Amino acid sequence: METELYLPIKSFLETAGYAVKGEIGGCDLVGLNDGEPPVVVICELKLTFNLELILQAVDRAAASDEVWIAARVSAKGKGRESDRRFRDLCRRLGFGMLAVSDSGTVDIVVSPVSPMPRKNARRRSRLVDEHRRRKGDPALGGSTRKPIMTAYRQQALACAAAIENGVQKPKDMRAAAPKAPQILRDNVYGWFERVDRGIYALTEVGAEALKRWPAPQP
Incomplete structure (x- = not known):
């Protein structure tokens, strides 16, 4: 399940200095740093790298400063993480790619750069507000079958x-x-x-x- 990717990715971003919470404003994972205004990082999770994951990242880009997509490494090493065209698409869009192994190791496949879309200030503000008002981190990123603890x-x-x-x-x-x-x-x-x-x-x-x-x- 996608929720199995959440904790490894959360740990990865926390190590980079972000406070991370799941299922904020429809995003699988949102991280904020201590700046004012904070840097907003969004990561979307899927079991495999696919077009739907890219489309989700495109939708999230306007509300964030940095977008990552993350998926499990394919069993035979022939997934999209090994496809140069897929990696180049992420580079052109400014998205980072994270690959999660079965043991929970997180590897950077593509590093993110500044996203191209214009920022959506109102949506970004809602994400920051919900992140700050939510107590603890009660929702695993990637959850789809139960109500979100907002x-x-x-x-x-x-x-x-x-x-x-x-x-x-x-x-x-x-x-x-x-x-x-x-x-x-x-x-x-x-x-x-x-x-x-x-x-x-x-x-x-x-x-x-x-x-x-x-x-x-x-």
Whole structure:
């Protein structure tokens, strides 16, 4: 599975000085450095190097400073990582290529250069904001079959945990969930019910959510 590539690539980029988190804004992996504004690195994962991986990288380029594509090394060494045309295409587009062995070793096949597309400042800003607001790294990059643990979902879980512990007013939840009033009012997931003015309770769906996803630690 693609998620098996996530930890080796994460370790590779962390060694290069980036804070890395998975499944940010639809990207398999996003890394930020300590600069202000930060350098944004995106990496897309596939089991093999293919055209779809290139197309994903093209889509991500406008929101990042550096784009990598990563895939597992082919068993017989005859995958796209050995195809000069594929490597040249990555060079022309400014994308880096990373090959991951069965043992988890990461090798640079092509180094990235400055990407050609114009930057999408709004999309880039959303990536940075979600990366910074998300607590920890709860989502493996490459996940496709379960809901992504976004910063919003983390705050909703914090609200649910607070209600379970007897806190009913949004203003009293703000330390753990700054957007508590909006989250409780919008009730996107159906976890909350308003029982009185400014007073909320947990629904059965909300209680089940806490069993499935423990509330994030501060």
